[in-house]
Amino acid sequence: MLDDTDRRLLRQLQNDPAATTQALATRAGVSAQLAARRFDKLRRDGVLRGQHARIDWRALGYSVEVSxxxxxxxxxxxxxxxxxxxxxxxxxxVEIQTFLGRVDVRLSVIARDLDHYHQLYRNRIVTLPHIAEVEALMQLATLKTDERLPL
Incomplete structure (x- = not known):
């Protein structure tokens, strides 16, 4: 489905998503027109689903994450x-995942501090419908987060 040109362009886009099409094309060794056509096709084919801002919730005062x-x-x-x-x-x-197995759903929840989390848990989380069992895992550190694919 992807050829070498697509892979080179996607690698460059992953490395610098804010770069212009011209800059990405130059780094991938193709013309800007070819890069624009390829990016358009990758969007139409559903390979590229858009670009978005990643906001660091810790910088906004949230210091607790619980799974x-x-x-x-x-x-x-x-x-x-x-x-x-x-x-x-x-x-x-901030995230909802469903599973097959003993665990049915996983929620990732952020809070400003432990008091805020405690309020959330008591007033919003345990009042969610159809809960049979819940297990909380407090996150201490994120060791790797990488959305880049090995292209």
Whole structure:
């Protein structure tokens, strides 16, 4: 699906997403026109799904991140849908993942401090629908975060 030119362009884009098409093309060894056409095709094909800003939530005063693992009461026909719909309404929930296995859903929750997290947990998290079991894991450090693909 991807040829060498696409891979070179994507590598350059991953290394410097704010660079102009001209700069990316130069670094990839192709013309700006070819790069623009390839990026357009990669967008149409769904390979490139857009560019976005990554905001450091710690710089905005959030110092706590907790990973919450939930097992849901699956006797309710809409347990997953109801839970996810309600979890999306909590602004401090920054990620929702679903799984097969003992854990059904994982939420990544941020808070300003432990008091804020405690309030969130009591008032917003444990009131989510269809919870059978919850396990909290407090994150101490992020050792690797890399969205770049090995192209």
């Amino acid at each position: 919450l693992r939930f097992t849901l009461d699956k006797a309710a026909p809409r347990a997953f849908d109801d839970f996810i719909e309600a979890a999306r309404e909590v602004p401090e929930v």
